[in-house]
Amino acid sequence: MVGESRISIWFFIGSILLIYGIIIFAAGIYQLFNPSFGAGVELHQFHSSLWWGALLIIIGLIYLIKFNPRKVK
Amino acid sequence: MISQIIPCLTWLLAASTSLVSLSWIDSLIIAIYFLFVLGIGYYLLRYTKTGDDFFLAGRKMTAWIAGLSFVAANLGSLELMGWAASAYQYGILATHWYWIGAIPAMLFLAIVMMPFYYISKTHSVPGYLKLRFGESSSMLAAVTFGFMTVLMSGINMYAMALVMKVVLGWDIHFSIWVSSITVMVYVVLGGLLSAIFNEVLQFMLIWLGALLVPILGLIEAGGWGGMVAKIHQNFPGGDYTHLWSTLGSFKDNPMGINWVGIVFGLGAIISFGYWTTDFLVVQRLLSAKDLRSAKMAPIIGAGFKMFVPFIVILPGLLGLAVMPHLVxxxxxxxxxxxxxxxxxxxxxxxxxxPGLLGLGITALIAGFMSGMAGNVSAFATVWTYDIYKPIHNKFKHTEVADSHYVRIGRWTTILGVIVSIGTAYLVQQFASIMDYVQALFSFFIAPLFGTVVLGMLWKRTTAAGGFWGLLAGILSSVGMYIIVKVNPAMLKVFALSSDAKDMAENMYRALWSWLICVGVTVIVSYLTKPKTEAELNGLVRGCTELPSEGHLPLIKRPIFWAGVVLAVFIILNIIFW
Structure with a gap:
């Protein structure tokens, strides 16, 4: 993106979003089977960890694939 | 803009218990963030060899990267917290600082001023003043900017440590040292390149960490209509959801300001001063790979800036609906x-x-660090190129290798962080220093805009005019501040009403100091000899041949996208009138 052999910033962003997505999605799964986990927050019945984690995974994967250093080269 | 932070800090100083407790998942998410920013700095070390690499990121940034970095450098966490609090206090009026207080200035920078910053190949705003007006104006701007920037960095650092103490119960010393050393390491390693990469990462995390709050808040409140109804129910008689209709007079709104102050003080002077001449933000644009990217970057930044109220102002408004007990x-x-x-x-x-909270807290930490890295990298550039280099050349009379300045830049980054840490501890002892530093910072913004804009747009402006106009503007701003401090009754003279409040005073002081700067610059310029047009080539409109964009398709022209952003800006203001 910004130099011939340099890894794009979007690849780094994709990596961290994927990692965060996996962790948050896993927390959402755990919450699904253990309703007391995170029950103190409002609207916990919407399981926001689950779909927000999934969204982060999707965005992360898109960036990782689109800005994969091997593909960009 | 920064004045909103002070009340926030005053309360933080008095708080004693933490608001939230983090689970191990949240801590893991925060730890991963720190590993990533340090890893990026280490990775970019190999790409930071020359002065251009270290101070201007090699001038290879795309419009998107420069634009996101431009807006991220301004998106500090105290700004986020301060304006969310203002939205709770003043309602949607706080949005003016994101719309009329930013968008027109950013578009003006892109279309009118950016060509001269970029074509002149300056490395900084004081660097442009040196080319246009000579050493004295440049040195005045560089010294004041460098001094203020490093002090502001310290204040932000201390403020961040306080927020972490209140929100998470973290030790103040731990927060100060961990965050500042992290920023220092990645800026020393990768310079502006590293700061910009991390700012773009931080920008994404701020959005993805904070976006869920307004979404879930709107679901709970029953959408926008439900939220407005709840606010009216909780606060009968108050108008918290109209942008302009309460600005007819000072008395009609809780900010104690009228539309003249908002439009001319905030929209025309303070915002133009900040967004077009504060090197902290302009430096990001100078890193663009070509002129079109440099012009597109602030337009992209403006597009995102316009929607920041969604993650800052809307949570404050939602707070009025679902948490009406806050005082x-x-x-x-x-x-x-x-x-x-x-x-x-x-x-x-x-x-x-748990997990999402870690992401939200990471967004706050990311905001702090992007602001701090912006301060430190801008300070290193101005110190090295605009203060150290001229003095070094004057006494040594020899040119030194580029690598020498890179080394000085790295040491200056370390020095800047150490001074910032010192300032943070000084502020801890004497909290009132914050008020004075905020005020000092505001003294320079409006006059500097007057000097730069006249220098760029009026070829008759002379070196003496530029210097004396800048000095007169700064001194008049300081003078008005002291007069009102000594005799508060004078506020009605400067702000045109005895009902005016602090916010209005800042707006009108900026307006008068800008007018004085412009007036003195014009008078002195007419009394002194201007440079020839040949000498002004590349620096001034009318003396510079700007590259034509006529061959580009409409969709690739910056002026087209500036028009789109302007149209959305106008529509949003009408919708929330």
Whole structure:
């Protein structure tokens, strides 16, 4: 993106979003089977960890694939 | 803009218990963030060899990267927390600082001023003043900017440590040292390149960490209509959801300001001064790979800036609907209740379960670090190129290798962080220093805009005119500030009404100091000899041949996208009138 052999910033962003997505999605799964986990927050019945984690995974994967250093080269 | 932070800090100083407790998942997410920013700095070390690499990121940034970095450098966490609190206190009026207080200035920078910053190949705003007006104006701007920037960095650092103490219960010393050393390491390693990469990462995390709050808040409140109805129910008689209709007079709104102050003080002077001449933000644009990218970057930044109220102002408004019990900091301290200054972390804690809360807190930390890295990298550039280099050349009379300046830049970064840490501890001892530093910073912004804009647009402006106009503007601003401090009754003279409040005073002081700067510059310029047009080539409109964009398709022209952003800006203002 910004130099011939340099890894794009979007690849780094994709990596961290994927990692965060996996962790948050896993927390959402755990919450699904253990309703007391995170029950103190409002609207916990919407399981926001689950779909927000999934969204982060999707965005992360898109960036990782689109800005994969091997593909960009 | 920064003045909103002070009330927030006042309350933080008095707070004693933490608002949220983190699970191990949240801590893991925060730890991963620190590893990533350090890893990026280490990775970019190999790409930071020359002065251009270290101070201007090699001038290879795309419009998107420069644009996101441009807006991220301004998106500090105290800004987020401060304006969310203001939205709770003043309602949607706080949005003016994101719309009329930013968008027109950013578009003006892109279309009118950026060509001269970029074509002149300056490395900084004081560097442009040196090319246009000579050493004295440049040195005045560089010394004041460098001094203020490093002090502001320290204040932000201390403020961040306080927020972490209140929100998470973290030790103040731990927060100060961990965050500042992290920023220092990645800026020393990768210079502006590293700062920009991390700012773009931080920008994404701020959005993805904070976006869930307004989404879930709107679901709970029953959409926008439900939120407005709840606010009216909770606060009958108050108007919190109209942007312009309450600005007819000072008395009609809680900010104590009228539309003249907002349009001319904020929209025309303070915002233009900040967004077009504050090197902290302009430096990001100078890193663009070509002129079109440099022009597109602030337009992209403006597009995103326009929607920041969604993650900052809307949570404050939602707080009015779903948490109507929040009070001012004095009442909170007296009664042991919760202050509206903590509305953003309270909203995070209200909606975000373990994991998501870690992401939200990471967004706050990312905001702090992007602001701090912006300060430090801008300070290193101005110190090295605009203060050290001229003095070094004057006494040594020899040119030194580029690598020498890179080394000085790295040492200056370390020095800047150490001074910032010192300032943070100084502020801890003498909290009133914050008020004075904020005021000092505001003294320079408006006059500097007057000097730069005249220098760029009026070829008759002379070196003496530029210098004396800048000095007169700064001194008049200082003078007005002292006069009102000594005799508060004078406020009605400067702000045109005895009903004016602090916010209005800042707006009108900026307006007068800008007018004085422009007036003195014009008078002195007419009395002194101007440079020839050949000498002004590349620096001034009318003396510079700008590259034509006529061959580009409409969709690739910056002016087209500036028009699109302007149209959306106007529509949003009409919708929320």
């Amino acid at each position: 001012s900091e004095q009442q909170a301290v007296a009664t042991g209740g919760q202050s509206y200054n903590e509305v953003l972390p309270l909203m995070l804690a209200r909606y975000l379960s």
